[in-house]
Amino acid sequence: MSRPRRRGRDIHGVLLLDKSIGLSSNDALQKVKRLYNANRAGHTGALDPLATGMLPLCLGEATKFSRFLLDSDKRYRVIARMGQRTDTSDAEGAIISEREVTFSQQQLDDALNSFRGETQQIPSMYSALKYEGKKLYEYARQGIEVPRESRSITVYELKFIRWEGFEVELEIHCSKGTYIRTIVDDLGEKLGCGAHVAYLRRLQVATYPSERMVTMEKLHELIAQAEEQGIEPRLLLDPLLLPMDSACEDFPEVNLLPVVAGYVKQGQPVQASGAPVSGMVRITEGEERKFIGVGEIDDDGRIAPRRLVVEYTD
Numbered sequence: 001m002s003r004p005r006r007r008g009r010d011i012h013g014v015l016l017l018d019k020s021i022g023l024s025s026n027d028a029l030q031k032v033k034r035l036y037n038a039n040r041a042g043h044t045g046a047l048d049p050l051a052t053g054m055l056p057l058c059l060g061e062a063t064k065f066s067r068f069l070l071d072s073d074k075r076y077r078v079i080a081r082m083g084q085r086t087d088t089s090d091a092e093g094a095i096i097s098e099r100e101v102t103f104s105q106q107q108l109d110d111a112l113n114s115f116r117g118e119t120q121q122i123p124s125m126y127s128a129l130k131y132e133g134k135k136l137y138e139y140a141r142q143g144i145e146v147p148r149e150s151r152s153i154t155v156y157e158l159k160f161i162r163w164e165g166f167e168v169e170l171e172i173h174c175s176k177g178t179y180i181r182t183i184v185d186d187l188g189e190k191l192g193c194g195a196h197v198a199y200l201r202r203l204q205v206a207t208y209p210s211e212r213m214v215t216m217e218k219l220h221e222l223i224a225q226a227e228e229q230g231i232e233p234r235l236l237l238d239p240l241l242l243p244m245d246s247a248c249e250d251f252p253e254v255n256l257l258p259v260v261a262g263y264v265k266q267g268q269p270v271q272a273s274g275a276p277v278s279g280m281v282r283i284t285e286g287e288e289r290k291f292i293g294v295g296e297i298d299d300d301g302r303i304a305p306r307r308l309v310v311e312y313t314d
Helices: 025-036 060-065 105-113 136-141 180-190 216-229 234-240 244-248 258-265
Strands: 013-019 041-043 052-059 074-082 084-086 095-098 117-121 151-164 167-174 195-205 253-256 280-285 290-297 303-308
Touching: 013 025, 013 060, 013 244, 025 041, 025 052, 025 216, 025 234, 041 060, 052 060, 052 244, 060 244, 060 303, 074 180, 084 180, 105 151, 105 180, 117 180, 167 180, 167 195, 180 195, 216 234, 244 280, 244 290, 253 258, 258 280, 258 290, 258 303, 280 303
Parallel strands: 052 195, 084 195, 253 280
Antiparallel strands: 013 052, 041 052, 074 167, 074 195, 084 095, 117 151, 151 167, 280 290, 290 303
16 A cells, blocks of 8 residues: 655755744744645744744754754843733733832842852743643643652853843843743742743744744745745745754764765664764765764764654755
8 A cells, every 4th residue: 555645845954933922833833834835844842922033943854853952052032020920920921929129230130140050940830841741831721730840950141131110131041941931930039029021032042043033924925926926935935944954063973975874874873983982973975965864872882873864855
């Protein structure tokens, strides 16, 4: 019996969407998938509907490498509304307490300093983490609080931008698994006045350049432009995609001769001169340095394939 053909076309790469406010990450993903008529698509870690900014979307074979972006560092710009604490720790929640804002600049600086470096954080009940197979925010919406274990996070950089009235603006560069809403809520409690996220924008994921972000409006403009010119929309949309291996570009590259790469494609570990002694590697083939997948150095010093690209035609 022949396999049913997948709907959509084979298109492979990473789109850096500048997500707009009010749009869920999954809605954004489905819209982009339809615009590109892609047969597969996945995002690399959800942004709350309240948040805007960089949302890398992986199309086609790039979905195999999206998990490496889930593990990457992130950078955010956030405005904390001081004096009000909400049940969701952001502006969409109900206000559960209001207190006077009486802290000084020195007290604010001291409080901010306590978040820098490696710390422990208890995830928000309004997160997508799971407890007994159910997402935390599903319990929260039912008014149920469940136990959560604290987790190690690292705030590499926390810049104070401004303090005007009830607003404190910050820029935060942090490790995976860091909840900005929890930092803001904890900051408000340290200062004795409460706080919640009024504005949140993700500026960067991994090392992706912010100037390569594109809005949903721009995608629609390009489609309309293509129709006016009588050309296929893909001719204007596809150049916006970054290479699929950009999701793992931090891994050391190991370039293999085609004959050796052939063994890797069959799932076999191989020896390669110049390979690192441990960790993950990005595997390329031949003089063209064609990306064929990601491997890991095993105990014998060989490169064991972990995620491979299915052969496709460009």
